[in-house]
Amino acid sequence: MSLGENIKKLRIYRGLKQSELADMANISRISVGNYERDERNPSADITTRIAKALGVNIDDLIWSNADDIIDELSNSLVQYNVNENINMRTSKIHSIFEAQLSLLGYKLDTVPYLEAYYITDNEGNKIQFNLGEIEKLEEENLSYLKYKFDELLKKHKQENKMSKK
Numbered sequence: 001m002s003l004g005e006n007i008k009k010l011r012i013y014r015g016l017k018q019s020e021l022a023d024m025a026n027i028s029r030i031s032v033g034n035y036e037r038d039e040r041n042p043s044a045d046i047t048t049r050i051a052k053a054l055g056v057n058i059d060d061l062i063w064s065n066a067d068d069i070i071d072e073l074s075n076s077l078v079q080y081n082v083n084e085n086i087n088m089r090t091s092k093i094h095s096i097f098e099a100q101l102s103l104l105g106y107k108l109d110t111v112p113y114l115e116a117y118y119i120t121d122n123e124g125n126k127i128q129f130n131l132g133e134i135e136k137l138e139e140e141n142l143s144y145l146k147y148k149f150d151e152l153l154k155k156h157k158q159e160n161k162m163s164k165k
Helices: 002-015 018-025 030-038 043-052 058-063 066-103 131-163
Strands: 106-109 118-120 126-130
Touching: 002 018, 002 030, 002 043, 002 058, 002 066, 018 030, 018 118, 043 058, 066 106, 066 131, 118 131, 126 131
Parallel strands: none
Antiparallel strands: 106 118, 118 126
């Protein structure tokens, strides 16, 4: 695949018009069209700006097949979304756990670079936990909460059935 074909395919994949790519790379729309049709070759500087605007490595833009680049970008986006969802869930669970500890009179302190956690009771006693121990406590807490909530829902459903009879 030629450089021009790569530029065009990646521009379309990114959902950009020629004029938008031109603005992002600080070149004219006519130049983008000329490059995409392989009527002209961009200078090294312009190729670098186009690659940056398209969010790809300059070597990939020049030497790779755009379809392969798009596949790689799509896979990394899917992986990013999966990781982001996991991180958001973990963060929410952690916040809930921290709030529950606070209601019980405990304080959770974190030392991120050591992956260490300290739980301080209302008498000032500190107990150190590692990341795995905290994650296990959080998951067990969440499981117990779900179990109790399901029990409560079941009880309410039974009461509603009884009241309808």
